[in-house]
Amino acid sequence: MTTDSIIEPAPAKINLALHVIGQRPDGYHLMESVVTFAAAGDRLVMSPAATDRFGLSGRFAPLLQAEDPATNLVLKARDALRAAFVGKGLPTAAVDIHLEKNLPVASGIGGGSADAAAALRGLQRLWGHALAAEELHMLALKLGADVPMCLAGRPLLARGIGDEIESLPHLPAFSCVLVNPLKAVSTPAIFKLLTEKNNAPLAPLPSSAGRTAGWLSWLSSARNDLEAPAKNLVGEIGEAGKLLLRENAAMVRMSGSGATCFALFTDPGLAEKAAAALHAARPDWYVQTTETFAGTV
Numbered sequence: 001m002t003t004d005s006i007i008e009p010a011p012a013k014i015n016l017a018l019h020v021i022g023q024r025p026d027g028y029h030l031m032e033s034v035v036t037f038a039a040a041g042d043r044l045v046m047s048p049a050a051t052d053r054f055g056l057s058g059r060f061a062p063l064l065q066a067e068d069p070a071t072n073l074v075l076k077a078r079d080a081l082r083a084a085f086v087g088k089g090l091p092t093a094a095v096d097i098h099l100e101k102n103l104p105v106a107s108g109i110g111g112g113s114a115d116a117a118a119a120l121r122g123l124q125r126l127w128g129h130a131l132a133a134e135e136l137h138m139l140a141l142k143l144g145a146d147v148p149m150c151l152a153g154r155p156l157l158a159r160g161i162g163d164e165i166e167s168l169p170h171l172p173a174f175s176c177v178l179v180n181p182l183k184a185v186s187t188p189a190i191f192k193l194l195t196e197k198n199n200a201p202l203a204p205l206p207s208s209a210g211r212t213a214g215w216l217s218w219l220s221s222a223r224n225d226l227e228a229p230a231k232n233l234v235g236e237i238g239e240a241g242k243l244l245l246r247e248n249a250a251m252v253r254m255s256g257s258g259a260t261c262f263a264l265f266t267d268p269g270l271a272e273k274a275a276a277a278l279h280a281a282r283p284d285w286y287v288q289t290t291e292t293f294a295g296t297v
């Protein structure tokens with residue numbers, strides 16, 4: 001790290017509710033999802049360098065070290081952004097990117113998408129140019145359906161294939177416990193296992209600004225339509241949910257295509273207690289307490 005280094009957090013994405021409401025002719029599913037982001041996440045450090053470099057550290061780095069770096073979403077984001085700037089005649093110097101991989105891989109909390117979004121944010125700062133909002137959105141979407149929402153990084157309502165984003169300024173913060181049994185889940189495999197594609201849309205969102213109880217009651221009656229197929233594939237998802245439900249959580253659900261489950265609490269003490277209980281029950285799992293971000297008006 002140098003004095004010119006740029007540090008970008010890559011917060012975990014949590015689908016608080018995810019209703020699949022249809023499917024496009026190209027196979028992509030249409031959804032309505034209330035999404036928030038958490039302080040827990042990966043971290044990117046980007047520094048000017050003589051040649052392009054990429055390094056990894058953190059608990060889950062070994063999984064990505066075993067893969068070809070060219071397939072890493074961070075480098076795909078760097079190359080796509082560089083191509084866009086070069087196409088406009090703008091310089092993009094060599095860069096050393098270090099990814100601290102703290103989030104489990106293929107886990108439904110958008111790790112790779114959050115990393116790609118952090119790379120796009122950080123490299124625009126490092127290179128000193130910015131794409132227009134629409135061009136950046138399209139570039140992010142080409143990297144993955146979750147990347148535009150991770151670029152926003154704040155509570156939002158996502159529609160379409162996850163790319164039509166509306167911010168939710170009144171969504172409150174929650175204390176949260178994330179639990180993953182460390183079984184990687186492939187997103188396309190879960191969508192393939194989903195039999196009913198035309199499920200009921202989300203109910204109208206709570207109108208009372210910032211009322212935690214109102215949101216919790218609304219969220220409790222919503223669903224994640226990918227939870228049933230994911231549970232069929234990975235039995236531990238059901239077990240994680242049952243263990244969390246014993247811990248006085250205000251609500252428990254799976255995020256994205258799984259296998260990470262989350263529990264929301266209105267009291268950080270209860271979240272810490274729940275995490276300790278989960279860790280004692282399954283010391284081999286990923287168990288993380290965190291705070292989700294509140295919407296900003």
Ligand SMILES: C[C@](O)(CO)[C@H](O)COP(=O)(O)OP(=O)(O)OC[C@H]1O[C@@H](n2ccc(N)nc2=O)[C@H](O)[C@@H]1O
Pocket residue numbers: 015018027028029030031033108113143144145146147160161162187188191256257
């Ligand atoms: C399940 C979610 O995490 C919810 O936020 C996202 O929809 C998935 O986003 P993502 O991992 O960025 O997905 P992508 O990398 O774009 O797509 C992976 C695969 O998931 C399926 N996919 C993804 C998004 C979507 N709306 N419908 C789909 O059917 C497609 O088979 C696609 O080939």
Ligand SMILES: Nc1ncnc2c1ncn2[C@@H]1O[C@H](COP(=O)(O)OP(=O)(O)OP(=O)(O)O)[C@@H](O)[C@H]1O
Pocket residue numbers: 064067071072073074104105106107108109110111112113115116146185187256257258
């Ligand atoms: N930086 C990265 N972090 C994690 N996975 C990455 C990264 N770059 C590429 N990948 C690949 O992407 C696949 C999906 O990983 P990711 O952690 O983004 O899934 P996810 O948490 O289920 O995401 P989502 O919730 O967006 O579906 C991995 O199996 C891995 O091969």
